[in-house]
Amino acid sequence: MMWYRDTPFVLGGTPQAHLKVQDLSAGYGAFLVLRDLSLEVRPGLTVVLGPNGAGKTTLLKALNGLIRRQGVVTLDGEDLPEKTDRIVKAGVALVAEGRQLFPQMTVLENLELGGWLCPKAERARRLEQAFVDFPKLRDRAQQLAGTMSGGEQQMVAVARAMMSAPRLLMLDEPSLGLAPRMVDELLGIARRIADSGTTVLMVEQNVKKALAVADRGYVLERGALVASGPAKLLARSTVVREAYLGAATAPSTPVSPTAARATAAA
Numbered sequence: 001m002m003w004y005r006d007t008p009f010v011l012g013g014t015p016q017a018h019l020k021v022q023d024l025s026a027g028y029g030a031f032l033v034l035r036d037l038s039l040e041v042r043p044g045l046t047v048v049l050g051p052n053g054a055g056k057t058t059l060l061k062a063l064n065g066l067i068r069r070q071g072v073v074t075l076d077g078e079d080l081p082e083k084t085d086r087i088v089k090a091g092v093a094l095v096a097e098g099r100q101l102f103p104q105m106t107v108l109e110n111l112e113l114g115g116w117l118c119p120k121a122e123r124a125r126r127l128e129q130a131f132v133d134f135p136k137l138r139d140r141a142q143q144l145a146g147t148m149s150g151g152e153q154q155m156v157a158v159a160r161a162m163m164s165a166p167r168l169l170m171l172d173e174p175s176l177g178l179a180p181r182m183v184d185e186l187l188g189i190a191r192r193i194a195d196s197g198t199t200v201l202m203v204e205q206n207v208k209k210a211l212a213v214a215d216r217g218y219v220l221e222r223g224a225l226v227a228s229g230p231a232k233l234l235a236r237s238t239v240v241r242e243a244y245l246g247a248a249t250a251p252s253t254p255v256s257p258t259a260a261r262a263t264a265a266a
């Protein structure tokens with residue numbers, strides 16, 4: 001049942017967030033993973049694709065203050081703070097790989113933690129909204145988070161992030177390790193959140209499904225962008241079809257990496 005399609009997300013704030021990243025470099029100690037990376041996350045759903053070790057998680061860590069970064073990052077024209085707590089206060093939420101729930105706490109307690117910054121009455125209102133947006137979680141409110149399935153835990157992690165009413169939500173591989181039906185459900189939720197006004201930046205390895213729900217995409221390889229553009233165009237581009245979608249059956253769009261990059265600004 002595609003329940004998430006019938007329920008509105010109203011937690012996202014307005015106006016819709018727009019993140020600009022210019023010449024971003026970041027890494028671990030002396031090991032630079034990202035070099036002079038520039039990209040834009042506009043209102044809607046932007047996906048960053050790429051193989052293992054490409055630097056996708058490193059990008060999200062750098063944008064969320066979990067590792068140091070160089071370069072210019074602005075959120076709606078204002079410099080994005082460098083420290084995590086200030087980034088959260090600026091309206092950015094991250095669902096990290098591995099979900100990072102508190103397994104010995106109930107679903108309800110995990111969700112409440114997501115709204116810790118807001119007054120009690122507002123927290124109660126957001127909680128009620130979370131149960132409207134994620135009705136499966138209302139039935140499981142008293143279940144220990146650690147006893148839920150992988151997909152359910154991912155849902156709790158997304159719902160918890162939405163409890164902070166973010167303007168920009170970042171998702172690190174939400175489909176990782178999930179069964180195909182759950183992947184569809186989670187990616188559908190990401191799409192729904194974007195449609196409701198929260199800008200979404202999603203990192204994914206599931207290229208085909210991610211491009212099917214995204215508005216725009218970037219392909220990252222060894223710390224550098226190799227292609228970018230509108231999701232529909234990227235999905236048909238030679239670079240994505242050859243490297244990520246296997247031999248093509250449908251006619252390809254002869255988009256060179258450079259041309260695809262140019263279309264990103266369109």
Ligand SMILES: Nc1ncnc2c1ncn2[C@@H]1O[C@H](COP(=O)(O)OP(=O)(O)OP(=O)(O)O)[C@@H](O)[C@H]1O
Nearest residue numbers: 028031033050051052053054055056057058059205
């Ligand atoms: N804490 C760390 N210390 C040192 N090197 C790291 C650390 N975390 C990641 N790396 C290295 O940085 C590079 C990029 O890793 P990253 O996790 O960003 O890739 P990814 O694209 O997210 O891959 P995956 O899809 O496998 O998660 C890899 O070479 C990885 O080994």
